[in-house]
């Protein structure tokens with residue numbers, strides 16, 4: 001799961017700036033796993049393997065579940081359900097961590113011979129996708145089908161996808177049957193907050209201090225119901241991930257009997273409060289190797305303080321600031337990296353996220369929810385940011 005891209009060459013001074021700019025972009029691939037990520041890996045490994053124990057190909061109950069023939073099928077009481085969640089503010093590294101954990105498992109396994117199957121079986125170990133913005137059941141079903149096709153190459157859903165998407169529950173069930181019959185081992189749904197509707201920013205900013213936050217409204221109950229059924233009745237282990245507001249809304253909607261987290265709850269933290277030692281001892285020293293100037297900046301407490309101040313310790317912002325500071329340094333002829341470059345980068349390239357950073361520093365729940373409001377806009381901001389910064 002660790003990834004350390006190649007370090008800058010020793011003769012960096014002789015390399016033209018525009019070439020260095022390209023090299024610099026590899027910092028985006030740097031990955032320093034957190035302790036939480038290692039625990040998440042264990043949770044995922046346990047979910048996948050334990051669940052397969054209960055999906056014995058030789059047991060008739062497995063096949064009646066897959067075929068859905070018995071309308072009143074209930075899994076044996078001994079078969080537990082496996083559900084886990086990854087929650088953290090936007091940019092804290094949820095998607096990256098999950099992807100890296102997943103990639104340690106083969107996505108599909110081809111069995112040339114398989115119990116009851118004449119032509120063998122393509123087992124699908126995991127599938128990962130985003131809940132589509134808008135959260136509608138038809139869109140979710142289409143996203144599941146598209147992800148399935150990408151993973152397996154199967155044209156199975158082509159007809160449905162090309163048709164009119166009317167009946168969400170029917171589409172979801174079509175997908176479910178196929179997924180079960182290929183023994184899907186783990187379903188990961190990212191951006192779980194998309195099941196809910198954020199009140200418009202305007203009405204939120206009008207809220208007075210101390211006033212409770214408005215509840216998030218569910219967009220389409222069918223999606224949520226289906227997700228729970230997949231977990232509880234069809235024995236598809238489910239991993240959900242998203243921002244704290246979305247996950248909070250999700251758990252609020254569920255009664256006690258419908259717990260979605262049975263296997264593990266993983267809070268991904270930005271480097272803040274007690275957690276900043278991980279930044280100073282592990283993250284920053286490793287990031288510090290990636291300096292594309294002749295005279296690197298010292299990796300010390302002062303730099304650490306400045307980076308935390310300007311980014312609130314959010315992993316995505318730290319990487320962005322690091323790259324932007326280089327960009328600022330490249331404008332000068334000194335061929336070094338200075339604290340001032342980080343300050344200028346924060347005030348220019350990263351100015352649009354300053355409010356969000358201030359909200360995170362405040363740790364006031366009201367203001368934090370404003371940060372979450374900013375994240376949907378983030379996507380266009382970040383596309384713009386990366387294209388500006390990598391342009392010569």
Ligand SMILES: Nc1ncnc2c1ncn2[C@@H]1O[C@H](COP(=O)(O)OP(=O)(O)OP(=O)(O)O)[C@@H](O)[C@H]1O
Nearest residue numbers: 030031032033090091092093094095096315316319
């Ligand atoms: N463990 C890590 N080591 C190094 N960089 C990281 C790490 N985690 C995250 N980052 C940086 O932060 C960026 C954002 O991470 P990621 O996309 O996983 O966040 P997220 O929590 O899924 O955010 P969102 O809620 O907006 O989807 C990564 O592209 C990477 O540059």
Ligand SMILES: [Mg+2]
Nearest residue numbers: 094095096190
């Ligand atoms: Mg993400």
